[in-house]
Amino acid sequence: MEKPAVLVLKRAVELDVASRFQESLICYQEGIDLLLQALKATKDETKKAHYREKISSYMSRAEDIKKNLEKEREDGKYHKQIKIEENTKGFSYEKLFYDYLNETVTEVWIEDPYIRQVHQLYNFLRFCEMLIKGPCKVKIIHLLTSYDEGSGKNQQISALQEIEQSLKDYGVILDVSYSSSIHDREIRFNNGWMIKIGRGLDFYKKPQGRFCLGYCDFDLRPCHETTVDVFHAKHTKKT
Incomplete structure (x- = not known):
């Protein structure tokens, strides 16, 4: 699941940089799910630590985007x-x-x-x-x-x-x-x-x-x- 996760998360970052936040959030969520599956499937402790670090980082960014979108919705600035x-x-x-x-x-x-x-x-x-x-x-x-x-x-x-x-x-x-x-x-x-x-x-x-x-x-x-x-x-x- 690592390769598909990398591709999806790369797309998430591209959309994030392009300020297409709604689409980037969907990609972040999908990529995180794929990384979680990769984490469960591996027995390599080094890889596990790497996956956990990446998951934590992407989850933090996804949560920030989600909060900003919710605020925009409340303020009527949502597009x-x-x-x-x-x-x-x-x-x-x-x-x-x-x-x-x-x-x-x-x-x-x-x-x-x-x-x-x-x-x-x-x-x-x-x-x-x-x-x-x-x-x-x-x-x-x-x-x-x-x-x-x-x-x-x-x-x-x-x-x-x-x-x-x-x-x-x-x-x-x-x-x-x-x-x-x-x-x-x-x-x-x-x-x-x-x-x-x-x-x-x-x-x-x-x-x-x-x-x-x-x-x-x-x-x-x-x-x-x-x-x-x-x-x-x-x-x-x-x-």
């Missing part, structure tokens, strides 16, 4: 950036949004010009399902999107009306508005968290077939390259 690379997996809506959903979330705003085509409408439906299942107590969802410019306009309106009716069964109001000039993609929760995704909700690749892994579970669906930025409303206010 997390996730770079989703081409064809990577493991980025379901639950994974991206769950940390920012709690019982104080009752109202959600989605601005996305591309909730038009069938797969995009299903993406929006999946997002709504996540909100219903999550710890939040959402009561109203606002969607600002644009009309389908082709023959799919009636299908788009009909699908959103169906989602609206379905949400009513859960006591949730869907408020849909249309704009021909919208181009930004943004999701906001009334607890102050704001998430900007370069591709909006539509960053998943088309599955190879209806009976392929990833068709239902978005954690198994390959992604297009995009960037996710997470802010708190306090951080975006002018001082």
